[in-house]
Amino acid sequence: MDEKVAIKSSICKHQGQNIAKWREILGLTQEQLAERMKLTQNRISILENKETIAESTLRDIAEALGITVDLLKAYDHNSNICNYITYVTNNNTNNVSDVKEGGTGVVNSQIHPIEKIAELYERMLADKNDYIKKLETRLDSFEEKFLSKM
Structure with a gap:
């Protein structure tokens, strides 16, 4: 090109x-x-x-x-x-x-940063999903406590 x-x-x-x-x-x-x-x-x-x-x-x-x-x-x-x-x-x-x-x-010396970006994105996405799961667990426990008081 x-x-x-x-x-x-x-x-x-x-x-x-x-x-x-x-x-x-x-x-x-x-x-x-x-x-x-x-x-x-x-x-x-x-x-x-x-x-x-x-x-x-x-x-x-x-x-x-x-x-x-x-x-x-x-x-x-x-x-x-x-x-x-x-x-x-x-x-x-x-x-x-x-x-x-x-x-x-x-x-003969290509570096493919796109692969590194993809790996970083995957790690960040996995971290975000873990965080969401933790928040959902906490929300469920708060709902249980709230409903048990009613």
Whole structure:
């Protein structure tokens, strides 16, 4: 697919926050990212608090996260994961020459956050159902107490 993704003008300029958000989306802790980069957790924390980060460091972080530098720079907190899904859908290519000619495809290193989102949704739904069952049980016990007093 040769479509290009238009990066929104409301790009978050805080690169450290973008790193933290992507790390969280991908289910990594600071320690795990630090281990991948052969850094300390404290160094990752410092980077995540910086508004701007050197291009070479951004490249290293993007590689460790399995995403592109553009995604780290262009992350929009308001549209969340939709940016990445659109990016992968529109730019995925198996043709390495497309990448060399200026394409920004993801080759052999796809991360499917949609699966992580689905797992999170299922866990949240199960928690909600458990909570509803507990509330129903409490309601039943209150009804029994109320009816027994009449």
